[in-house]
């Protein structure tokens with residue numbers, strides 16, 4: 001009987017005998033941009049019905065079956081969930097099918113007009129659909145794409161699922177385009193790789209979103225990430241992810257969003273030879289200005305001006321509570337108090353922004369200023385440190401080892417499994433110290449160390465794994481999350497810890513969970529199942 005299943009392996013065996021191909025759900029959020037545009041007498045304009053027009057006719061995106069519409073969060077409130085037409089891809093090389101729907105914004109934008117309202121709309125859409133989908137693709141114009149990537153990276157707090165943004169230089173509807181490849185790559189990454197970051201996927205490359213910048217108005221390789229290598233490269237053969245660079249939330253907190261960035265109260269000013277203190281002062285006296293990103297020369301230098309006038313103007317603004325951040329105009333490298341002019345800026349209270357892009361600095365400043373209880377001091381403090389991998393902090397020691405020195409991942413996973421089974425946290429720590437990427441690595445049955453710890457005897461091991469940033473959303477070969485296994489085993493403390501870290505039951509698990517609910521009602525209730533109310537966990 002279903003309710004008697006307590007070990008992850010029993011589930012896998014049951015499921016494999018059913019010949020099940022796992023389905024991953026991806027929500028595609030269409031905000032506009034060239035990718036969806038069509039020619040008109042006024043030039044290119046955004047056009048609707050992207051799913052029917054562009055995706056349904058392509059076999060890469062459509063397995064040819066009729067699929068039921070799927071649940072999509074459309075508005076807030078109890079009646080906010082509706083159903084949208086869905087399609088499914090053929091089985092991928094990773095042995096999964098991707099079920100997806102396209103949610104189009106009421107007003108499709110040319111991205112040059114996006115601002116904090118549009119970012120709030122995207123963040124809220126992701127929040128409403130967080131429990132319904134495994135990953136998200138946001139389609140967006142390229143002009144302000146790097147700004148949106150940066151803004152979302154800050155607004156989506158404790159993110160545990162992939163959010164992949166893309167667009168194209170040429171519309172999907174044109175014969176020779178980059179839209180098809182960019183979209184396919186973005187959907188594949190969102191569906192198959194547990195990269196819980198806001199990323200930009202463009203021209204076969206996956207960038208950390210808040211490190212990216214647009215470098216070409218016409219080339220297909222329109223984006224770069226000058227101060228950080230790509231997170232993944234996609235070739236005809238495979239997708240190679242630099243897992244050691246992927247950042248993960250290490251706080252045990254559930255996903256949340258911060259909306260309404262203070263983008264209208266910050267500014268960006270590029271220093272140039274001949275700039276006067278008066279010009280800078282005029283910007284700094286803009287009504288209600290709360291922050292300024294100063295793009296300076298080289299390693300952070302600005303002209304001192306006659307009689308140090310410029311520095312006086314800047315120091316005075318800092319005294320008035322305006323947060324001023326120093327970033328470099330150079331494409332690569334970092335602000336650094338090497339030279340006297342840069343040091344003087346620092347003494348005036350200007351924050352060194354390290355190697356942040358302008359897009360990241362501006363949106364981070366707007367985000368920090370919007371946080372409840374923000375003060376100029378708290379904002380200045382956080383601007384100088386990495387909160388989402390947006391700047392390089394040099395203090396950390398990077399541990400690496402030459403390949404070949406360690407035993408195979410299979411041997412190491414076995415050692416972790418043994419440590420979990422015997423409640424030996426030191427053993428688990430020892431193995432993960434050598435290679436922390438193992439924390440998300442599935443074994444032959446698709447179980448990650450978190451799956452094993454979810455039904456293990458030691459809550460401390462589970463807490464340790466979650467504190468390292470191990471994902472609570474990966475599903476095993478039987479499509480089960482660690483939360484499902486813990487609830488099914490009736491382990492309430494494990495369930496509560498997983499919930500604290502943002503775990504939720506997957507849509508596909510709800511019918512089975514409801515069947516099991518009568519046996520361990522408290523555990524299922526803690527897992528978020530509305531016991532006695534069928535399958536509503538939202």
Ligand code: ASP
Pocket residue numbers: 032033034035109110111112140141142143144167168169
């Ligand atoms: N102007 C367009 C936009 O940003 C350009 C693009 O989509 O590439 O929406």
